[in-house]
Amino acid sequence: TGDEKYASLETGVWVAAGHFIYEKGNPPIVEYKVSKVVHKS
Secondary structure (H helix, E strand, O other): OOOHHHHHHHHEEEEEEEEEOOOOOOOOEEEEEEOOOOOOO
């Protein structure tokens, strides 16, 4: 976006894992866990 308040979102390193949940009679659900990678030296 170029907006400074989103700089860490745009330049950060992220990892994610997700899965689908199927239940009869309901629409599928997608669950995700998203984490930011932080390196501390």
